[in-house]
Amino acid sequence: MRRSLKAHRAAPGRVKGFIPCKKTTIIGVGLIGGSLALELKGISPCAKIVGVDRTLGNLKVARKRGLVDSYTTDIAKGVKNSELVVVATPVRSIERVLKIAAPHLKKGCIVTDVGSVKEKIAKKAASILPEGVFFVPGHPIAGTEFSGAEAALKGLFKGKKCILTPTASTDRKALKKIASLWRAAGSEVVVMDARTHDKALASVSHLPHFVAYALVGTVADIDKKTSVLPYSAGGLRDFTRIAASSPQMWTDICAMNKRALLKVVKKFEKTLEALRTLVEKGDFHSLRKKFERAKKVRGLLNPGVAKPGGC
């Protein structure tokens, strides 16, 4: 029997609420952080956005592109007096960022993240952030294979799902505000528990990336011995597009969602072995049935991903 996900769509309704006219800090002004900054500028033109990043060059690009009003490489300075802090760094850096930011966050500040792994992050945040600061774990299912402020894109979140994974202790008002923010950015907000999120994303996002890296690595190994890449076609091109995603980001995701990822990787290895065995045995009738079943999946996809997008 197919279990339905412990998820529900946040009640629809007019976008209202979260229009911060004061200070918002975006830590990690990359593809996601930068694109969200662009949306914030549209939603609330008077909002003052401070960009925080490790790389000064990236911050300069962000400023030049109008993603942020000011910038700093100093997290403590960047979050001071902010009403909203969005942590949009690679997932493995979120803990470190929260630790540095924690003593400098003002009371009532809402902190949210955009990480592709949620259970570990929510636990860490709960132990790091002081009382009176509200953390809302979030994950916009959007992206491209590009990264950095240069890659930020208006409309990136439009029609995409944004998953929020509150715990029992998450402040409901803060949750509502972050939900409003993502709806204003054009996303459909879905609320589910963190573990369910991590399992689902391991299947539909982390596994495909892992497999793409493995496939492209295999072809690269073969090409090292005998030149084959010049004869590549569309099939391989799509794999290389996926495998062109940020290695650091995807290593972090593998590390943070290790358990769920390993489970689905092993499932995939078994399926692959079964298909390979069909070829070995010459059972091409069964092979075709398997291929036919896979072909049908395309129609079941999230329509929000009909256009290019990554992670």
Add this chain to the structure above:
Amino acid sequence: MRRSLKAHRAAPGRVKGFIPCKKTTIIGVGLIGGSLALELKGISPCAKIVGVDRTLGNLKVARKRGLVDSYTTDIAKGVKNSELVVVATPVRSIERVLKIAAPHLKKGCIVTDVGSVKEKIAKKAASILPEGVFFVPGHPIAGTEFSGAEAALKGLFKGKKCILTPTASTDRKALKKIASLWRAAGSEVVVMDARTHDKALASVSHLPHFVAYALVGTVADIDKKTSVLPYSAGGLRDFTRIAASSPQMWTDICAMNKRALLKVVKKFEKTLEALRTLVEKGDFHSLRKKFERAKKVRGLLNPGVAKPGGC
């Protein structure tokens, strides 16, 4: 040491030669056969193209779209008096088609195919076709995930490679004519031996499709138990695009290129296992190095596949 492929580009030069003003037969008026018919119409407007297909409905679409001047479901009738016969059926049907056509081919007729597997086809053709009929094994590396006459596309072969795999007994004049035809369709013609072709294509085309079917099948299995597909993103979307290719065509390719395919599938399984072990051991430094290497492959691809295309 990296061995260079036993391949050479056919000498460049002005497109000349193959402009048949008489009868050309295309057997299998699908994506490739139909798109080649469109090119022939452009190259030689006075050419009379006969379409042969199992499906009358598909032939009617081909006629309506102007891909063919006339059509029949009767191979014997279709090839009669033709100067050129292009077999563009799924690879496993080529043998059957050649057997039916053989007694009806006129002396001097050139027969070519577009199959993704070459060694077996060339051997079969040599044993089936009568003396005085010239067979040139070919494979345009082009396509999309769509099929049928409806999917035929002008310019499909532009900037793409077309591999010809003549044997020692292939007629040189016939080879030159088929090379001219593909060049006129905008392709870069590459000549190599059939076994080398089959090995290269197993790596860069057949393996990616096989893996995509396995990956999408795995996610479908998971989704049957717990709904995960609604949370899919760009990574999975690309896999489902590849796995939406014709199941019959890809089963045929797996059957016809079994040996070379199994070899690369096993290589892939080893690479995947190695990556999985790195995650299990928590060696994320090595994992990132592997991801970084895969990321670089994108820049080495055949530039002809920068735009969408399949198989």
